Amino acid sequence: MTDLIWTLLFVQVAVGAFDTVYHHEFTERLAWRPAQARELRLHGVRNLVYAVIFVALGWSRPQGAAAIALIALMVGELAVTLWDFVEEDRTRKLPASERIVHTLLTLNYGVVLALLVPQLLKWATLPTKITPAYNGPWSGVCAVAALGVVASGLRDLAAAGRARRIILSDPALLAEALQGRRAILVTGGTGFIGERLVAALVGAGHEVTVLTRDRAHAAGLPAPIRIVTALDQIADDARLDAIINLAGEPISDGLWTGAKRRRILRSRLRTTRQVIKLIERLRTRPAVLVSGSAIGWYGLRGDEALDETGDGRDCFSRTLCVRWELAAQPAAALGVRLVTLRIGLVLAAEGGPLPRMLTPFELGLGGPFGAGRHWMSWIHRDDLVRLIVHAIATPELNGPVNGTAPEPVRNEAFAAALGRALGRPAFLPAPAAPLRLAFGAFADELLLSGQRVLPAAALSAGFRFRYPDLDQALAAIVGRMTPPTAPSPSRATPLEARTN
Structure with missing residues (x-):
């Protein structure tokens, strides 16, 4: 040749x-x-x-x-x-x-x-x-x-x-707590969380409107839904029983350059302010606004156990979340029940932080980040969807709500649990210095530090997690067990978790 x-x-x-x-x-x-x-x-x-x-x-x-x-x-x-x-x-x-x-x-x-x-x-x-x-x-x-x-x-x-073994539960089951037929607006409905939420609401028979900048992004969403590319396409006399505001620039898909930080902040503030303007002009206002936030609101707090009464410590994540929550506050003055959902690390194979870990861990190259002693407050995506639905369906739930499972773990324990789920060793650490060199402040805030956050408000409002345990959640995600069809009783209350 x-x-x-x-x-x-x-x-x-x-x-x-x-x-x-x-x-x-x-x-x-x-x-x-x-x-x-x-x-x-x-x-x-x-x-x-x-x-x-x-x-x-x-x-x-x-x-x-x-x-x-x-x-x-x-x-x-x-x-x-x-x-x-x-x-x-x-x-x-x-x-x-x-x-x-x-x-x-x-x-x-x-x-x-x-x-x-x-x-x-x-x-x-x-x-x-x-x-x-x-x-x-x-x-x-x-x-x-x-x-x-x-x-x-x-x-x-x-x-x-x-x-064939990775079985997603029927999304309609995730919205079973919401009775009747509700008219619901979802911003960020084409994202990692929003897509599953929309599938759950549509599957349960609710009337869903999705805000997206590009209709093509909504091509994979289930029918029937209404798609709008701007909130001014919603008439003043439209009926909306609830609004779920999840829209925003992804926070973990690139370096935190000055331009990236501005996009992260502006995207959240812009959409939230547009939601408030919509509420102001609606003749009949929605009963509830569930607006996104994150556990970054608490800042970097070491081993301190944090529920919704905790204070914060300044860093970029906290600044972002504080301003995001403040942008949603006018809804309460307009007579709308406001739930600000402080979301932790959301686990699923389809998106979030976990897919980036699966391949190296599957190849036996996984391990903790740095010393592995920092906390990871996580939640299975299906439990987060159920919590959002629970927030709509529970009039007593108001103010900040931590969207995390009741059992946060240290990073080294998370790495070990993922290794067990995949049947692989997980002892190769990612050293802190190269991570800081490569990712800067992003590494310090999201990879090498964390918060020990407890879902006190959710548990007090009667919410029960289907995945309170990390091993159970990861086993379901990687196809080693069938997803449960009913919630499991949480094994520790926030008070008990603090004393363990």
């Missing part, structure tokens, strides 16, 4: 490896998305086919029927790839970079076929046999590529099998 063919094969390997690592593992995290089971199976089959092709080309000279079989295998790989493209477009929204990479891979593979098939057809005229061959450094490249695609293919097939 010519150096041009070898070079194009190397390009195929390099670009394919980038696509797998950057898109499939770290951006889209396909291995932990149950809806992508068929796509994962296609990836697995395609990678194993690639392994055979790399070994055959790098270490042998196929002749006769063997050459014909190799041609058929390469054409079959193209058919699998086209099927994969259809499946991807059907089940998920591909980022622009992934579409570009797929286009480059397809074009390059087409050129490889055009150059290689004539050579294989010549070999096909010879007596059938497979002669061992060494092609210098290119044989080494093919061996490494074959090992890589075998590992990736087996991982994808295993992930596809695991997807």
